[in-house]
Amino acid sequence: MSARASRRPTRKRESAAPERLEPTPERLARARDAGQEAAQDRERRSRIDDPFDVMRAHRALAPHDPRLNDLRWLIGEALRRLHHRAGLDGLRAMAPDRVGLVAHGPRCGLPLSDIALNARDKLRACESLAGTAAWPVLRRIVIEGAPLRDCRTLVAEVSTPWRADAILADRLRCGLDAIGAHLGVTAKR
Numbered sequence: 001m002s003a004r005a006s007r008r009p010t011r012k013r014e015s016a017a018p019e020r021l022e023p024t025p026e027r028l029a030r031a032r033d034a035g036q037e038a039a040q041d042r043e044r045r046s047r048i049d050d051p052f053d054v055m056r057a058h059r060a061l062a063p064h065d066p067r068l069n070d071l072r073w074l075i076g077e078a079l080r081r082l083h084h085r086a087g088l089d090g091l092r093a094m095a096p097d098r099v100g101l102v103a104h105g106p107r108c109g110l111p112l113s114d115i116a117l118n119a120r121d122k123l124r125a126c127e128s129l130a131g132t133a134a135w136p137v138l139r140r141i142v143i144e145g146a147p148l149r150d151c152r153t154l155v156a157e158v159s160t161p162w163r164a165d166a167i168l169a170d171r172l173r174c175g176l177d178a179i180g181a182h183l184g185v186t187a188k189r
Contacts, residue, residue: 026081051147052076060169061176071187072176076142078183079126083143086119126179134175137168142176 031050052073055061062068127135136154140146149161151168158164180186 024077024081026084027077030080030084050145052142052145055141055148061173067187071180071185072173075176075180075183075185076138078185079138079142079179082119082123082126082183085115086123087116088120088123122182126182129178129182130175131178134171134178137171138175138179141168141172148172 056069056073059066059069061072130138137151140151140154141148148165148168152161152164155164155167158167
């Protein structure tokens with residue numbers, strides 16, 4: 001038998017190119033306003049040095065499932081856009097939880113656009129869906145852009161930092177899963 005006859009023809013496996021998830025133009029603009037750097041990596045993807053985006057890049061949102069990792073990041077991006085539409089970025093004089101709870105009718109000091117009012121109602125619904133344990137973590141990490149280690153005060157009963165980080169990451173994942181369907185970001189089957 002010759003050397004040519006013993007070789008089997010091999011086919012190169014054509015792998016489908018994974019979908020690229022790029023930051024939205026609004027997200028890039030907010031990053032520029034916040035003083036964060038937007039760089040391009042070797043694969044020419046835009047990357048923002050934001051803790052939530054870093055968690056996605058290191059697959060901390062779903063360590064064993066890259067699709068779920070990207071899905072949870074998309075849910076976080078939808079939550080950021082919803083918060084931006086609600087117009088709560090400029091409110092620092094009082095807690096956003098108390099806005100509009102005092103009286104019915106137009107809310108003083110806020111834009112009267114229906115988009116902002118609907119976004120605020122949707123944000124309150126997200127808060128109730130996420131729960132009291134997960135919502136502060138979602139708000140600090142996803143909306144405010146704080147790193148996980150800055151949220152350790154939310155889990156005061158745990159003494160070791162690595163255990164607190166594990167609990168906070170779990171609350172973040174559970175909170176993102178809880179609000180995904182409400183924000184309209186679900187896995188396609």
